[in-house]
Amino acid sequence: MIPLGRVFVLAASVALALLATSVRDATAEPKACGEVQRALPKPKQRDGGRPPLLIGDSVLLRGVKRAAATGFEVNVRGCRPFVEGVRIVRSRRRAGTLPRVVVLALGANWVVPEREVEWALAEVGDRRTLVLVTPREPGGGSGADARVIRAAGASHPDRIRVLDWIAFSRGHLGWFYGDGLHLTPHGARAYLRLLRRVI
Numbered sequence: 001m002i003p004l005g006r007v008f009v010l011a012a013s014v015a016l017a018l019l020a021t022s023v024r025d026a027t028a029e030p031k032a033c034g035e036v037q038r039a040l041p042k043p044k045q046r047d048g049g050r051p052p053l054l055i056g057d058s059v060l061l062r063g064v065k066r067a068a069a070t071g072f073e074v075n076v077r078g079c080r081p082f083v084e085g086v087r088i089v090r091s092r093r094r095a096g097t098l099p100r101v102v103v104l105a106l107g108a109n110w111v112v113p114e115r116e117v118e119w120a121l122a123e124v125g126d127r128r129t130l131v132l133v134t135p136r137e138p139g140g141g142s143g144a145d146a147r148v149i150r151a152a153g154a155s156h157p158d159r160i161r162v163l164d165w166i167a168f169s170r171g172h173l174g175w176f177y178g179d180g181l182h183l184t185p186h187g188a189r190a191y192l193r194l195l196r197r198v199i
Contacts, residue, residue: 033079039068052101107135140180
């Protein structure tokens with residue numbers, strides 16, 4: 001029979017090992033999500049040479065170069081929450097480099113709160129257009145995030161343009177990998193066809 005003191009020491013050791021593992025995992029998460037990927041279009045676009053700004057998450061990771069070739073300035077990072085996109089918009093506005101068209105293609109991994117959509121609209125201002133893309137839910141389909149975005153578009157039709165990726169992609173299972181979110185090469189091309197509507 002193992003003495004009670006040794007059982008306590010063994011249990012404490014296991015707990016510390018699990019804690020250390022969880023700490024390592026927590027600190028490793030941003031690296032797993034990847035670094036920011038940026039790309040600029042080669043030709044000069046309208047708006048005084050400033051192309052539309054496209055801010056995205058992991059859904060766009062395979063389409064960065066293609067989006068830039070389409071005419072967007074692209075800023076993409078995996079695991080990006082909506083609020084991070086709004087902060088980028090705020091930073092660009094303060095720097096005086098925010099273009100007339102700003103696209104937020106976010107919501108794949110996080111929620112899209114109504115208050116953050118309103119914040120984004122305030123940062124974009126009334127002389128620019130905010131474009132919001134409805135995000136598919138894991139497994140495909142629509143959800144609360146899409147409802148928030150559609151409602152914002154209905155409330156501010158003169159300032160917000162909604163690109164309904166959910167409706168556009170309905171029935172096209174070949175555009176997605178197994179999670180129903182991330183794009184196959186065919187899906188990436190289709191996504192860019194939708195985004196071109198704002199250029």
